[in-house]
Amino acid sequence: MTAVSDALPPTPDPSLVAALAADLDAADFRSEPLRRLWGQEADDALGRGVREPVLRVIARDVGALATLGRLLVLGMPQPITLVDHALPRLGFEGLVGLGLARFSEDEEDLTPAALIRPQSFVDAEGIGEWWIASDLDELALGTALPADHVLGVGGASRTLAELIVPVPVGRALDLGTGCGIQALLVSRHAGEVVATDISTRALAFAELNARLNGVGNVTFRKGSMFEPVAGEAFDLIVSNPPFVITPRIEGVTAYEYRDGGLIGDALVEQFVRDAPAHLTPGGIAQLLGNWESLPAAAGLDRLESWVDPALDAWVIQREELSPLGYAELWIRDGGTTPREDAFGRMLEAWLDDFADREVTAIGFGYVLLRRPADAEPARLRRFESVSQPLSAPGRALREGLDAHDSLAGGIPHTLVTAPDVTEARHYMPGDDDPSVIELRQGGGFGRTVSVDSALAGFVGACDGELSVTQIVSALADLFDVPLVDLWNDLEPRIRRLVLDGFLVADSGNADGIHSVA
Template sequence: MTAVSDALPPVPDPALVSALAADLDASDFRSEPLRRLWGEEADDALGRGVREPLLRAVDGDSSALATLGRLLVLGMPQPAALVSAALPRLGAEGLAALGLARVSGADAVPTALVRPQSFVDADGIGEWWIASDLDELALGTELPADHVLGVGGASRTLAELIVPTPVGRALDLGTGCGIQALLVSRHAGEVVATDVSSRALAFAALNARLNGVSNITFQLGSMFEPVEGEAFDLIVSNPPFVITPRVDGVTAYEYRDGGLIGDALVEQFVRSAPAHLTPGGIAQLLGNWESVSSGSDPSTGPGAEGSTTSGLDRLESWIAPDLDAWVIQREELTPLEYAELWIRDGGTTPREPTFGRMLEAWLDDFAGRGVTAVGFGYVLLRRGAAGRAPLRRFERLSQPLSAPGRALRDGLAAHDVLGDGIPQTLVTASDVTEARHYMPGDDDPSVIELRQGGGFGRTVSADTALAGFVGACDGELTVSQIAGALADLFDVPLADLWAELEPRIRELVQDGFLVAAS
């Protein structure tokens, strides 16, 4: 039988939560003070799951910050007297009443973590206190099936992807500890946060109160069931998309496993979300999608013998053709790599006898369904304007991304602008540079590259005509004037030059190398 948490979910009692927030604020319980307390090297080691350097750094330190760091960041028991001194308004007993600890003899034993989480968005720099279940480092064992995860890498990734546009109503589907709902609340009038786990909703409600956020409501239920018939300007989701075999001996974690076969949960989301979008509304999620051998995926029809349907092609087939769709695949893993990743994520290492059995179960599941690879990436859907050709981008990007949320916003805006044709006057974006490569002794470059410093960090090969066009886009000359000058320079018919340049210019506008002059 799969283990579940022994600790009860937290109780967001308003008075107690207010006392906790005041105590954490008074002790300066925030990321930078904690990092200074135990040092950058120890803080970085904790991010890798190693806590010994941190413990050495605060050994014998009974200050409020050190006590709370050991108790709430590491999940280690502390003397109740020290905890009450560190939390003078709440006390150890109040922390227990909130469901975040229990008092056992002379000690306060944590039953949850509370960690500061800094963030940067369009409105500036901020920080939340985020409560979640004890992690495997604190538990010293495999995570229970109903574990409520804190802020992990996927949460931070989705936060960076959210298009930074003010909206009226937003939905955080599968809210978990509530971090996305909190972030979205900063530019939404109202946020609805849903989850299939009542335990997760309790943590999310506590975190909203702890951080003084009042425009979020919480609803229990699976997928879109709690918001049937409702529409939103923005839907965000870090859903439980992990592909897990449905066999005994393999734990199905609520925070990452949606209970469906293969990538069916992602399919269900992209098929269902559009019905809950307002005109112009956007849905964004993280997900996995499988590449499958021919005959294994009935949704895409029969394939040639020995062929494979890529995950991106399968995903595209699930999205209605009249929707704007922008999908970015960040990585692709083999079945073995994928299985190892998620077995370790649950706290099981190769040293444990269960590791091999779980690995076999994963590989058997993939083999039985003809899965050859699993992609991971980002999905953006938009209900675009009627009568406009939809945006359809399905691409693979592995390079580092800078402010991808703004890049997605600008890409959508560029698509809308291009619907009326190439703007009359263009300006080269400030982050674009040009690199030219020459063979020794040559006067003319053999390779010209346009490089994007921000956004998606794209590199585009250019010929001398396209490079000349981009170089002339300073907002003074119109597009037609620049094209005419280049036709004269290269002594070619303008119509021929424009036929070659026009689609390349469109691509550069779409990708943010060129922007409409203001």
């Protein structure tokens, strides 16, 4: 396994970190000023891993922001005179002291040993931005990533951040913290956060990032899975664990940031089985993960078998890849391209591993587990595939949990159609009656549900003026059907619309009803 070249972990000295933060703030080293400096088109190109458009704009700019952009965003060596000008409080020697750069007496340039990039975010508390330090990426290194690389804020990090249920909590755990981004985000609505990782290097970056952003309610512990918090319980557990399935053979690098060292999807299974013991009553655990489909059982069915029946569980599979598609994705992720000889060898290793274990497909998605606060026997059990774009999924998950809880007392007395719901009717040419009626959700999970005339009429009448009983009674008269028969037909479908967020309880009439007969 290849080690990180010759760069040691950062040393988050408090006084030096404070000086760095002050300098970055004074230089306005943030996303929007940088974007204005080199332009939106160049910024978009940088997001795709192409840095030349940025360099064309700032190559001769000796201002502080341009210097920091080249040094800390692109990972390019810079003259020490320019660095001292851009970081007047810290100086180039302070950057070296933090372990974020290297300097040789026979050189005039300071060589970066890490990246620092502004990372904007939006959560329930509002809009904010962090400075996030991480190891040099493929663009800066000019080669494949080393095995103990500490990743910055990637797509998976942003996905998990959007998924976190936005509720205030007392104690939270970020398991496998990496650069610490999830711990920082959770710290905004948690009294205390414990962040763990098996990597000493990752913990050093995470501690540096907490201090750099003035976050003081996060503590850091080293260890694997739940070992560092044995016997402790939390109101919220979040994890973007190293879930990538990697063959265990020579020549295939096991990257610490993505590979947990277990075979197949055993790491996700271990988390799902062990996390409940560390949840307080009402506590929630959320993670990203992969799960394998085998001839004997689909991936979602296997995952469901791991979940304690006493828990609430909501699992959303976002995509499913073939073994070939999965192998290509993660070989490229490590920086190896099809033009290199190693690509073919790695691809064979991945495909052999999947074939030996009879894996037919690999799913990716989101897992939410909740320890119920009471002994109510009705448990939430949702294992579904959702491929459409999502809007504010964390809020949608929270509302879905609240809806499930409200249904324990029966369908609410009065319901209101959610404001983002629209109706579409499709007609065959010449017909007066629609052949298809659809309810469409504009936010949340963006669901589309086919309904009949009776259910469409019910939803259309849910404006808070009439009770559920009054609406169903009126529909029974309109369609000339027995009230009991109509209720038995509508009741489970109304429940599903409440659970999916198409209908919400009227806050003034939330008492549940079990029957209209």
